[in-house]
Amino acid sequence: MKSPVALLSSALLLAMSSSVFAASSVDLAVKGLITPSACAPSLSSGGIVDHGKISAKDLRLDGWTVLKSHNLQLGITCDAPTLLALKGIDNVGDAHDPRNSYGLGLVSGKKLGSFSLILSNPIADGAAISMIESSDNGLTWRASIPGDMWPASYLASFGDNTTGRWAPTPVQQVLADLMVATIIAPTAGMDLTTEVPINGSATLEVKYL
Template structure:
């Protein structure tokens, strides 16, 4: 019995020896590029979309109600031609009535019910880039590592997908360098059924999002 235990102990020692010599440290690498490029985005009306007061009689009891579309003018001015993409962050994250990266929340009512959602839609036909005659949009779901084939279809901007612009149809090379971009963007807003809301008092639509310029 003692010989068996001795052999078993030796086996354990041999099998665990490699982990005893494993490294006790790991390297951290921090990378990045400081660029002299600077692009400034601006929205008309200070980015405010105000629907005013909406009567509950104008809202559906059991269905979602889409409000009238609103438009804003977007201008992005760069100090030199720059390759960039657009991304939007929801400052009311988790309050949209549909869980999707293209929908943004309108916050909650007094009983913490989700009020609705909205999206911000870009149309290449309403977008002007420098002196180009036509603009196409291209998208990346991989943080700019790969890009979709560019096309002229309108698209809502996402919270996790890059949106860029190019002058070549069917290109997957990504966005071109741009100095000035102007676009008329459309805000589409939907309100939850009133049966799902607490309308015992006024409910404020409180959507807030940040449009980011991502340098490539």
Template sequence: MKKYLATLSATALIGLAPYALAASSTDLSVTGKITPNACTLSLSGGGVIDIGKYSAADLDLHVNTVISTNPLQLTMACDGPTPFALRSIDNKHNTESTTGWFGLGLSNAGEKLGFVYLGIKQTLADGQAAQAIKSEDEGVSWSKGTNLNKTVLVSAGNPADLETPIMVKDLTMDLEVSTFIAPSKTLTLTDETILDASATIEVVYR
């Protein structure tokens, strides 16, 4: 009986050993780069657009109504030529009435009021004409861009090559900010309602 138990024990240990060794350690690798350059972003007018008051009676019942279109200029100044991208963050996320754009907040009844669209009209890179380009896969691939939104990265490319971001020291983007209100049939507007869009644009160093 004792001999049988010893043999069984040894067989069990040999069978388990390869699995125990395989799970006994794992590795963590942290990689990255520190760029010597820093970039500063700014928006004309401090990034504030006041569209004033708009009558609920002038809203379309069935489709989005554009109640305001305003010019806005974004500038980026870097210490030196820098590979970059711009990421847009919606500070009113989940209040946009159309997916992908920037929310306008909620009505007093908790309804999505509409959205803000940031179109890119013109791009200058170090004083030369450039083309805004976008990436929908975190910078793996690029194509022509026409707007800033929270689903893409935006950079600048040579008009003859829209698949490759260029390094930029000084960037200027002329934007057009359009404010849309959702169809009035989806909103309760019996009281004065505040429109409250807020977005953050940040530099991603690449």
């Protein structure tokens, strides 16, 4: 028959080995939610902003050159009222301020410039609605300042503050103005002796909340 001391030692050894085993493993959870609703975004003019040909002599060597802004119309159509947000994805990169704008690529190893997006005048299901934005991936929301750029690192949505805080509202059909503002960086050091394409590209993705 084992003594109480031996039994206690065995129990301690078992507990220690169990603790070591638990510390050597970790759980992985794969989660998500399949929604029956689907939303399709669209842009007028095929989503193309064409600045045409710009003479290199019209670009500033030591300062930024602001090109003419272009206005598009953004539409979103959903199968049913849906909580959603818009996320911008820079397909080219090399923006001078990637948190706020989208890049135009490189020329002679230098960043050519960038473009910014401004959303305004949203109409949801036939009624005016507020533009709202989130800098923390949808945890908190605030009203967008009219006329301010939509930062590339923010989510944009449509909502109200009827509960005392800003939050997205389910929408089924949305129309909004989308202004595209393009600037060219100082051209000193850029080789512009041959034609250089302005090749900005971004994807506007619907994110379901």
